[in-house]
Amino acid sequence: MAIIVVRSVWVNGQTAEFRRQQVKTRRQLVHKLLRTGDDTLHDEGDLEITVPQGQTGSLKVRIEYYVVRPQSGLVFRGGIVYTETHVNPSSARRWVPCLDDMGERSTWDLFFVVPASVGGEAVTAVASGELSSVVPHPHDVARRVVRYIVSTATAACTLGFAAGPLTGACALGGAGAEAAGGVFAFAPGGRAADAQATCAVVPEALEFYAREFGAYPYATYKVVFVEGLAGVVTCAALTLVGTDVLHGSREIEAAYEARRVLGLAVARQWFGAFVGAAAWGDQWLVAGLAGFMAAQFVRHHLGANEQRYRLKRDMARMCHADVNQKPLSYPEQGPWEAGEAAFAEVKAPVVLYMLDRRMVKGGVSVGLQRVVPGVLVAATGGAAVDTAGFLRTCRRVSGVDASAFAAQWVFASGCPVFHVGYAFNRKKLAVEITLHQESTNARATAPWARAQLFAGQMTARIREADGTPYEHVLDIRREHVGRFEVQFNTKYKRIRRSTRRFHMRQMAAAAEELNINAEVLGLDDEDDSNIALFGAENAAEKRDWRVVEWGEDDEESLASATFEWIRMDSDLEWACVMHFEQPDFMWAAQLQKDRDVVAQLDAVDALQHLPSAAAATTLMRTVMDARVFYRVRADAALALARLATPELAWIGLHHLAKIYKRRFCLPPRAGEDRADAEDISAPRLPRPNNFANIGEYFTQLAVAAALSNVRDRHGEAPLPARRLLLATARYNDNSENVFSDARFLAAL
16 A cells, blocks of 8 residues: 655645644544545545644645555556546545545646656656646756646546656547547557547547537546556546557457447546545446446447447346345445446446436436436536435426335345246237246345335337237336236237248348338348348248248147237336247247347347247348348357257258358359258358458357357367368458458457
8 A cells, every 4th residue: 555655744835733643433434434435444644734823814735745655546557657546535645645535626737747758768747637838847957847737626536647658649630629629649659540540439429428418527638548557547637548448440349349448438527527426325326427428429429229239238237247236325335346336337327227218208208318417517516416416306307206216226236037928818809917026136145135126117019910019018016926918909810920921921021121221221232132031932042041931830839829029128128137938930020020129139039049940040031131230140140059959950050151151251163052052061262351341240250159159969160160260261361451350360
């Protein structure tokens, strides 16, 4: 632990007496822990200064000190020194004497004395605030004095700096850069181009947040990449990031991860640096609002499908982890430990998303995007955000009382687990839904992890026989078993699924619905317009690809169906574990015809656990169709690997090999097409790399990964998979590709 040694103190130019004051009573200790979260056992005590007699009015205090064994707060690594703050009390006191409280805000004048160069490399100091001047040291020409001014009232724990040979500096342009007064990126020498490519998204993020939520609160914004730094350090007008986030302009995967990291880092300038928590029990709100803003930027920058995909995955992670966890907020809460922080940074944005959806649907169609600007306006007066005040603001803006919601999701822990069943009542023309509820904390052992039951409204969407989806709101109460009766809206009739005409009509409808999005996605759908009918009209194609349609094996079950499918929580408003079963052909219809990416992901997940040749055919068509969101295609490819079993005559392997050859390999040579069609192990050369279509690139990676997951009866990779992957690696041609193939080859 670093120790601050104070040499001397002056007050208004006069020497003053001082001492380190330790807390003496338990009450003082508890108060200090709740206020600063500081580890008092390793603390030298607060600095108590005696004001000299005759000194009144404004006091100018000067403290001369040095830091012994700095291991936290101030870090020396790789020739660079930087602050490792955590934008909360007890962070800044590790490297500077200060009033270390989020409520103690002031403007700052920061001076740094640095060498002009070290080892022939120029030394740069980058800090919170706006660069004011760089002048030679008055007494040592080998050193320089760098001055930064923080004109926005800022707490000491949000100040930060980095100094060292950061020669790869670059200025970023764009509307966001103008709104922020200038955006700059700094990296170790020789990586200026990588810093420019990595931070290209930053001005767009700044402009989006300023437009949607409120003006950027500082004069400039700077990003500094530091060797060996794990995670992100948020400071006022400054973000420190590890160099592992850096990437070149020709990389794909790294760019996606960097945009996620930097999008959230920029959002934390509003909530984290500028707006802090009023108390430790409110820190979830700061993390949640930054995550909520970042999710809106993902939707803007990468599309609604990407945002909903990530939300779905975050909900699953949250439910899996929310066992024996503490609530987001509870009495006498202290600072988060590392594990608590990681979990809260996942849960808090999800909870705020759910609150936003309830506000929009239950109130006057006004969600958190109207609440957040008001919170930021209040912060200009120095106000920190607190949970109770935030909930009152939500009620005032939308008319929705969120107290019951907060009692379940903020002040308690655990997630609901639903087991849902249904039956069709032909006499009443209604679907009878039975819902059994329990909690992820049902077997928890921690004293704070109480197994609670949840209440609220859930939407069930039924796609009826006429092809129209009807939504029904289920009022879920705090009870273990709930029963609901949902009336049909169309006249009851069985769906004739077993005829060839029906199959053709269903697949044509699926193709038509996918075509709606093709133009929006910017895709040339000429080659994919018939994928939904693939193998249905051509007998040779059907035989070569081993296509099996629904109803060929079980006509009776299909003929007895009364609706196409049911979706529980169709609006994705519950972070829950949903156990819901319906026949496999209903999941297939949902995958083919529901355009919501979450519905498609649910269907893919269900079909991989309901193995059949028809399910494999549906998954194969999904992977083949470039109009489907690429993450769904990737999941469908991985699901096919689970259908590569001897019980299904290895149909999953057959489809994966055929897909890889069809989309990612050169056509067979003249005279070899028949043998190639009949034998999936026949060798094929890969196409030259062209990663311009990012979705197709990620799909190729997923199909290759799926092929590598297949194992025969002896636990070995089958010959077709080995030949395809080895040929792809051996004959890889990236000569005309604008993107790097380094990660592609690493994956192979």
